[in-house]
Every structure is written in structure tokens, then in C-alpha cells.
Amino acid sequence: MSSREKILGAIKRSQPPQCPLPGLDSFLQDNAHALQQYTEVLTSIGGTAHIVNGYTEIKEIVKQEYNDARCIVSLIPELPGVGTETAYHDPHDLAMADLAILPATIGVAENGAVWITEEILPQRVLPFITQHLAVVIKREHIVPTMHHAYEKIGNADYGFGVFIAGPSKTADIEQSLVLGAHGATSMRIFIL
């Protein structure tokens, strides 16, 4: 007998009586202050939020904050990249990215996260390998909680998707928080 049959057989013999799944609809509460909560939470987890009026404003901030970035990979047509290639067939080539600018379709007020899926990325590794990460999101795309976020995601058929909340971090050394473990060392969110 294969391990598969053995394991499944053993589980079947030991499964307890049926237990129904709980409903989750009661968690879908509205939040009139989602935008405010989003920026507060993002700040508390080490990110930076800018509420902006348009791409010109974003361009200005990018110029100011990342003026020594030699390689900026931008996936937003309105915000031009710097020193980038037309395509990245090998994810390792993205190791030189100083800044990546990505659009996100969902922001989550309760935890500061944004949802990004593979379709928009030249390589899955981009938001992790870049030194700095900037994300542009429309304010109407900020939802109150994770329940709302998964309701929006629905049955979407992505190959890879990720919630990113703030810069990569660690507190493994005596619980001292250090921003920039292996992923991006900073995260900036532009809210349109």
C-alpha cells in the first residue's frame, strides 16, 4: 500500500463526527474611517503613506525621496522607470533594483497591507528583491478588513498573490526591531 493510501485510510478511520463551518458574514462590518485607519496602521508598522492628488505629485515625491536610485522599475505607465530593461527573463537580474513602483488593487485598513498578484509583475521576486518598494493605490480600493479583501479577491485565478504590509523586518536579535531584513527596506504607499 502506498503512503498516500495508508495516510488517507488512517485519517478516515479516526475522523470525528461532522462539524459545520461557521458563517463569516457578521465580520463584514463597514468602516467609515478606513482611509484614516489605513494610514495610521501603515505608519505604525514602519511604512509611509502619502495621500496625493495625481501622478505629478507622486513624481515629485519619488524624485525627492529616491534621488540616488539608479534603477527604478516602474509598472505604472504614468511614472517612468530609470535604467531598466524592457523585459526581465531572469529574476536574478532584478537584484539591482533600487526601487520598484507597483499598482495595487486592494488595500486593507486594519493591517496596512496591499494585495498584489503575479499578472502585473515582470517576475514574482520584484517586490521582495528591490531595495525600496512604492505602491500606488486608489482610495476607493481600501477595504476595512481581511474579510472584505478576500470577498474582493473571490475565485481569482492567480499563479501567485501576496499581501504586503510595510517594509521587511525582523526582531530576532533581542526583540530589537530592525527594518529591512531580506526584503525591501522601506515601503511607501501613494493613495490617489
Place this chain on the structure above:
Amino acid sequence: MNRENNDHATLAGRFNENEQRVSWHDETLWWVRAKRDKAAHTLPEWEQLRAAASQIKSNVLSNLSEYLVQFEGRALQNGVAVHWAADAKEHNQIVADLLTARGVDRIVKSKSMLTEECHLNEYLQSRGIEVVDTDLGERIVQLAGEPPSHIVLPCIHKKKEEIGELFHQHLGTPAGNADPQLLTRAARKDLREKFLTRRAAITGVNFAVAESGEFVVCTNEGNADMGAHLADLHIACMGIEKIIPQRKHLSVFLRLLARSATGQPITTYSSHYKKPRKGKEIHIVLVDNGRSVQLGRADFRNSLKCIRCGACMNTCPVYRRSGGHSYHTAIAGPIGSILAPNLDMHKYADLPFASTLCGSCTNVCPVKIDIHDQLYKWRQVLVREGHTTTVKKMAMQGMTFTLSNPRVYRFAGKAGRWLMNKMPYMVNNKWNTWYKQREMPEPPEQSFSEWYKKNRER
């Protein structure tokens, strides 16, 4: 394992030789516990979330075989390979065979308690495969040649000065420098080179969704993603209990996990892996290793609901003062103490006794596992099956005899009072474990029944 020299009490005793370090360890973990409380209290629906999570997991246990088959089918459709391992040995062989078949002899691995449980690193090394742990805490204990002492905070037992010295030796950081910022930067630089040069990556799995065949990996550092997205081969190792029914159930668990673990609203990265990159491979190894046996133990099956947040350890008065290594098993603390005896009752018979049964673990558990009840129930099983030491057994039998015979009880009380009065050195000595770190009480003049008789008559 030599039970006499390496049981929890002995190892905890060794940890307690350095009183200052124990206080520091205790306070650090309590601080993490306090952060968890703060995060939990910001959500008015916290208790409903815990109840929902527990119910979802109950449903999973009732339908586990069906969900596993459904998950396997979807994963295969997604182009992901699925392997089944009955035990640790088979798991290790599957992983090693996948690597050697592709000529890989150096890999990166992100945190996975399952691979600790299976001792995968040692096995791969014996087959000539170098493993680099990429979670900072795990890298630190790997360089120190130690196992992790906590499932979420692997090197919580280490002082920064010790880490500075380790990094000075292995990564060439300046001698005597223990600045967490500098040490983290050095590790980032060193591990980046590893990520960029290794062709295979191993990760754990936090949740696997039956309806979609995807699995979710949560990290703060981004190490799982750096490894997996740069490698040609990604092997994800998971215990069979990590299954959840539907994608929307992730909302409940992702809201609870990081808040319970560290007090963060969510981990920095919650990555959903569904299909491999074009031309690359993802393999999932589904591991039983005693879980189907635990499922059959009605009193203990709820332990399979665990989402490995570590909240029960941070709050445990025994864990905080004895350190993770005193549990001599991959998963320490209260939850580890109810999981380990399932794997080996003899070897881990001491662990369910490493508890005050205060119940704090049960109160903080995000999936409402009745941890302290299970610790209590394990004690009864272990005594019944003859796994406790002769001394404990004799003491318990002596107590049973004394407490069930009023005459013997009265005599024992009298003898004890006389002994403590006339020959205090008979009880105030190192053979009496109740005398350790505390004074014996003043013996009373008389027993309560003697006092009662006298005062009543008057």
C-alpha cells in the same frame, strides 16, 4: 535520551543557574505577550474570531481525508507536484531525492517547524547537501549549532553580545559589536548572496486551501519569497493538518496569527503560492508523522488545530523561566508538551508535567485548544501506561494509601510535625525537592481536627 539527566526538570535547572538570564528571558517573553494582548484588545470581535477559527478547524478534522484529496487534485491541476510521507524518514528521503535527481547540493530553507520535527537538515547534510537557514533567528542558531528554542522567535534565548561574537566569527563583523542593526545588515548581505546562487528552496506552509490548491507562507523578513522566487525548484513541506477548506477562511487565520504571535496586525508578507513559474517546479510534501494517530485520540485531537503562533509559550510561566531547550523537542512550551507524547510517550513523558496547569495557554490560544486540560489528561495516560519514573509512581501510591486511610493519615501528620520540630535537618535538605529555592513552613502545634475537637468541646 537519558531520562534521568535530560528531562525537563534537569534541563530547566541548568537554565536556572544564571538567575539574571532567567529574569531577562521571562521579561522579554512577557513583553511579547503584552503586545499580543494589546493587538487582541483592539478588535471587539476577537472572541468571535477565535470561535470561528476553532470551528473551521473542527470542520477540517471531521473532513480531513476529503479535503486532502481535494487539495491534491487542485494542486495537480495547478501544475504542482504532490508527495505523501507517512513519517519523518519518508519525508526526508522524498526531499533529498528531489534535490539529488536535479544535481542540487546547496539549498536555502525558510522557517518550517515540520522540517525541525523531522530533523531534515541533519539528514540532508548526511547526504552531502548543504542547508542554509534563511530566517535570521534560525540562521543564528544554525551558526551556533543549536536547535531553535521558540517556534516564532528561534533565538530568543540568546543575548545580542553572543550573536555579535557568532557573526564576528562567521560573517566577519567587527569584534565586540552587538548592534542589532549592524548585525542584521551583515546577515542580509550574506544571505542575499545565498538567495542569488542557490537553485532550490525549501519553505514551510502556514495554510493550504483545499478548494483552490494554493498554499500560504507567512514571514516578516521576506526570506521564504527570496528563496522560492529565485530558485528553479521550490519544495514546500507541510503537516496534513495545515489544510483549510476555502480561500475566504484565510481571512480569519491571517487576522489571528500575527496578532497572537507578536502583536503585529499581520505579518509583512502573506504569500499565496498557487502555480509554479513558467518552466519551474513546485513540489508539496504532505506529512503525517503521527498526526493521524493523534486524530484518533479523542482527548488530544484538538492539538491538531494549532497554527504555530507561539502565544502559549510567551504566556507560560514555566516556559518563560525554563527556556525552550529544556523541552528537548522541536516544538517547546505547552503545545509542544501535548504534541510530543503522541510521537513518543516514553521519551516525552516528562513534558506534560512541565506545567502549573494555570490555564493561561488555553486563554490565549487563537484556535481555542484546551491545552491545559490536555496536559492534565496526558499525565493520566502516561501514569496508566507506565511511563512515569519509579520515584513519582511510589510517591503517588504512598499518597493514595495515606489519604484513603484516616488512621494512617492522622499518624503521618503527627509524625511529620514531630519530625519538622525535632529534626528539621531531615526535611531541610537537598533530597527534599520542596525545600529547593524555598524555606519549609513552620510546623503547626496541632492538626486541624485536633484543634477542632478541643475548641468544640470548650
